[in-house]
Amino acid sequence: MERLPRKLLENLDPGEEVIRAVRKQPALEKPKWLVVTDRRIIIFDEKILGRYEMTAIPYERVKQVYLRSGVWRSGFRIETEEGEKIEMPWMDKDAAREAMEAIKEALQRISVEPPTIVRRKRLASEEWVLNKPREQITRSYVARQAPAQPATPAERREDPLEKLEKLKKLLDEGAITREEYEVLRRKLLEEITSGER
DSSP states (O other): OOOOOHHHHHTSOTTOOEEEEEEBSSOSSSOEEEEEESSEEEEEEEOGGGOEEEEEEEGGGEEEEEEEEOSSEEEEEEEETTSOEEEEEEEEHHHHHHHHHHHHHHHHHHOSSOOEEEEEEOSSOEEEEEEOOOOOOOOOSOOOOOOSSOOOTTTOOOOHHHHHHHHHHHHHTTSSOHHHHHHHHHHHHHHHHHHHO
16 A cells, blocks of 8 residues: 555544555646545545645445546545535546445445445446445334333333434434444344344
8 A cells, every 4th residue: 555644644543444545646736545444435635735635424424436447547426425525536447446345345344234336337437336325224023013001101111223223323423433333233233133033
């Protein structure tokens, strides 16, 4: 992997691991970087005199990743759930493919449902469209018959699926860390699977 800019490395979270880094080509000025970490996608635009612009997109906020690979170069477009579109043209095509694979694997790790992938191979180009489904939990079992006596609010036990949805909301709002989310999510999923038996 190429040597990353010092300012980019300073902006990584403690323990955050860079999986793949791709530099924009050709670089008449200082190059832009597409950096795939174990937690997010970073677009880092290094400028002269120590200035820079950095956009970090956590995987939870990614809606779609689009890669178009031509004969010599590739281009990326990342769309967030908020509708923001970030483009990175003129990238090495092999490195861009490796970055797309790394993003796909990262999204598969964090998503409840796997992302959908559409690949189109043409004569002189190839397109990849990676869509992350919205995180919505649905019940896959038949609802049990309602009890004869409705439970009072004090007696009502909160459904584990509702807890999971609330937990995801806390993560999205930044109230809990990714590690806390993963620990609590595993516990809730165990509770859900043991309750269905």
